[in-house]
Amino acid sequence: MAGTPTDTTARQRAADAQVTDRAEATADGHGVRVGVLSTHNSKETKAILNAVRALGHDPVWLRDENVASRIEDGTVHRTPAVDVLVNRLLLTKSDSLLEDLELAALYEDGTPTLNATAAVTDALHKFRAGAKLAAAGLPIPDAYFGRSPQTFDAWTDHLEDAAHKQTVGTNGRQMAIVSPDEAVGPTIGGEQSFVQALLDESRDRPSDLRVYVVDGEVVAAMRRYAPDGDWRTNVALGGDVEDATDDLGAEPRRLAVEAADVLDLDVAGVDLMLDGGEWYVLEVNVTAGFKGLFEATGVSVAPYIAQLAIEQGGGRVDPDAVADLASTLDDSVPDCKPTADESNGGGDDVLGYTTRVAVSGCDGAAEAVAKSDSGARRTSVDAELAGRVGAGPLVGTTSVRSGSARGTETRPLVDLDVRVSGEWRTVTASVADRTDMTYPVLLGRDLLESYKLDISRTVEE
CATH class of the missing domain: 2.40.70.10 (Acid Proteases)
Incomplete structure (x- = not known):
C-alpha cells in the first residue's frame, strides 16, 4: 500500500539522514565504520573493536564521552556517524534502562544494527523471552510470573522446587532455590522476579551448556560447572569451564540457533540444560561475555561479530583472516577509545x-x-x-x-x-x-x- 504524503516525507527524511550520516562517516576513512555502542570497559567490547581494526576497517567506540545528536532543518545527525552499529550495552546492569534503550534506538534509525533494540527488549526480560520461545515450540522449563504477592503466591500450585530469578538480571546474582513451603515474594532486591522449574542434569556437579551463536551459526560452546557448594554455573561467580564445541550434538546445536532466530538476535549466548533425556533452553543472553568461552575453547567470538558487522555495513572480509584472529583474544585498550x-x-x-x-x-x-x-x-x-x-x-x-x-x-x-x-x-x-x-x-x-x-x-x- 502506498504511503500518505506525510509518510513519504518522513521516510525520505530518514533516508536523507542515513545518506548524510554515511557520507560524514566515510569521508575520512578507508573502510566500513563499525560503531560499537558500549559505555563500559569490558574485554569483549575491546576485543570486537580491535578485531574490526585487524580486519582492515574502522572501529568507532560509542560512549558517553563522544555521543551526540542534533536535529537540523528536519534532518537527524548523529555523532560519531557510523555505517553499522553493534549494540553491546550492558542493559542488565543499567540504572537508566529506558535512556540506554532509546540511545541504541536513536543510532539504529537508518543504520544496520546487530541486536536491534526491539529484539533486545524482548530478550532482556527473561520471562518474556521464555514466553516467545515457548510460543515458537522450543522446549522451555515451566515458569511462573506475577507482579503482586497475591498473584505470585499461586506459583506453588504449578511448580515444585524452583529457581527464583530476577526478570532482568545477569551473572546469577541474588538467584536462589525455593520450595513451595517457603515465603517467596514477587521481587528480588526491589526488582521484579519469576520462578522457573529447577532442572536436574543428574551430574555430580551442577552444569549447563553455553552456546555462542553469531549470524545463525554456532561459533563455539562450553560446559559451565558451578563452583563448589553452589548450584549456579555463571563464570562470573567462579564456575569452571571446559570446551564442548566438538561434542555438541545436533539437538542442542539446533535449539541454540533456533532460539537466537526466534528472538531475532544476530549475536546471542544461549544456555541449555539436559533433563530427563530432553534438552531445554534456560536463557538467551544478548550481551553474553566470551572471555570464559575463549578460556575453555581457544576461540574468540570477537572477529566473527566484527565480520558480521562489516558485511552488514557493506564491506568485505577474508574468512581466513577471521579464523586466524579467532585464535587470540586481543582485549587491549583500542586506539579508538574516546577520552574524557x-x-x-x-x-x-x-x-x-x-x-x-x-x-x-x-x-x-x-x-x-x-x-x-x-x-x-x-x-x-x-x-x-x-x-x-x-x-x-x-x-x-x-x-x-x-x-x-x-x-x-x-x-x-x-x-x-x-x-x-x-x-x-x-x-x-x-x-x-x-x-x-x-x-x-x-x-x-x-x-x-x-x-x-x-x-x-x-x-x-
Missing part, C-alpha cells in the same frame, strides 16, 4: 600514586584522595565513606586475603560511581574498614586498566 577531554576538556589518561577522586552513591557524593594499586584486582572503598554517600546496591561478596593474619575475610561488594580525572566510571567495589590506612579509596585494576600509571605523581590530602 572530548566531552569536558580536562581529561588526563595518566594517574599518579595518589589521585584526587570523587565517589557518588544514592545519598550524595564526596571527594577523597585515592591510592593506585595495580596489584589489586578491584577498587576498594572505606566503609564509613561508602555509608556516607549511600554506595550500592549490594551486589554480592568477595573473599580477600587478610594482610595482618593468615586466611581470608569476606567483604561486601557494591556498585560505586567514581570520578577519576574528570570522568565518571561505575565499578563494583569492595567495602572495607580502611580507618587504619592513609587513603579511604584504593583504585584497583578495574579502573587503572584504562589509564597510564606514573607513581611519581602525588596529590596532597
